[in-house]
Amino acid sequence: MRLTELADALKALNQLKGKGLIEDYAIGGGYAEIYHNIPYSTYDLDIFAIISGEDSFRVLQPIYEYFKEKGNKIKGEHIYIGGMPVQIFPNISPLSNNAVEEAHKVEVEGIPTKVVGVEHLIALALVAFRLVDKLRIAKLLEKANMDLLNELLVRFDNEENQLHTRFKEVLGVS
Amino acid sequence: MKKINYIQDSKKFWESHRKSREAVDKELASRSFSEKLVIMDKMNANHEAMRNAREIT
Numbered sequence: 001m002r003l004t005e006l007a008d009a010l011k012a013l014n015q016l017k018g019k020g021l022i023e024d025y026a027i028g029g030g031y032a033e034i035y036h037n038i039p040y041s042t043y044d045l046d047i048f049a050i051i052s053g054e055d056s057f058r059v060l061q062p063i064y065e066y067f068k069e070k071g072n073k074i075k076g077e078h079i080y081i082g083g084m085p086v087q088i089f090p091n092i093s094p095l096s097n098n099a100v101e102e103a104h105k106v107e108v109e110g111i112p113t114k115v116v117g118v119e120h121l122i123a124l125a126l127v128a129f130r131l132v133d134k135l136r137i138a139k140l141l142e143k144a145n146m147d148l149l150n151e152l153l154v155r156f157d158n159e160e161n162q163l164h165t166r167f168k169e170v171l172g173v174s
Numbered sequence: 175m176k177k178i179n180y181i182q183d184s185k186k187f188w189e190s191h192r193k194s195r196e197a198v199d200k201e202l203a204s205r206s207f208s209e210k211l212v213i214m215d216k217m218n219a220n221h222e223a224m225r226n227a228r229e230i231t
Contacts (some may be wrong), residue, residue, distance in 0.1 A: 004218075007223060027224075031221075034225055035226040044195070050178075053178070054179055055179065056180060075194070075197065076198070077190055081229060085198045086192060089191070090181070091178050091179070092180065092182070104229055105230045106230060107227060107230050108226075108227045110225050115227065128227070164218050
């Protein structure tokens with residue numbers, strides 16, 4: 001049976017990990033929401049990655065070069081694997097790297113991978129906090145373990161208590 | 175221990191990724207109807223695969 005473009009992309013990402021170009025990765029964004037049974041329509045794949053290197057702006061360069069050599073199309077920040085546009089987000093924050101470390105281990109069509117958990121998706125959406133993120137949080141909350149979410153908000157909140165303040169705003173609590 | 179500098183709130187990083195996403199959306203929107211149907215089929219298959227993903231321990 002022919003694998004989906006998604007499975008082909010995950011195989012390619014596992015090869016990156018095998019070659020040491022990334023330490024670890026997890027599926028985020030719309031595909032993570034679909035895994036958690038939240039309706040979402042997206043073609044491109046968002047990947048959170050932990051990559052060693054002092055300059056996080058340049059850590060993707062060897063990855064782009066690797067895919068270029070393999071004949072993959074690179075357009076802007078997207079790498080086309082199969083025909084699927086893939087965007088890799090390296091070392092965004094301690095929270096996003098923790099989301100990768102604690103992501104759910106899953107198999108997609110027999111390909112091992114990781115998917116960011118609901119509580120981390122909510123915390124990441126609280127950081128971005130655009131209108132689309134607030135709507136996303138409302139849908140994700142139904143699936144969240146509130147104890148785990150609160151623990152994350154305590155662990156990754158900043159001095160301004162931004163995550164807690166924003167979370168209260170979403171809940172409509174002042 | 176390996177050092178990691180986090181991107182955090184770099185406007186430059188997010189702006190470049192936002193532009194890239196807009197370009198992808200624009201490119202997909204410019205495809206012919208028949209090409210869009212093919213992409214739609216692939217996208218649905220991807221979503222189905224994701225819904226059927228199994229947790230492993």
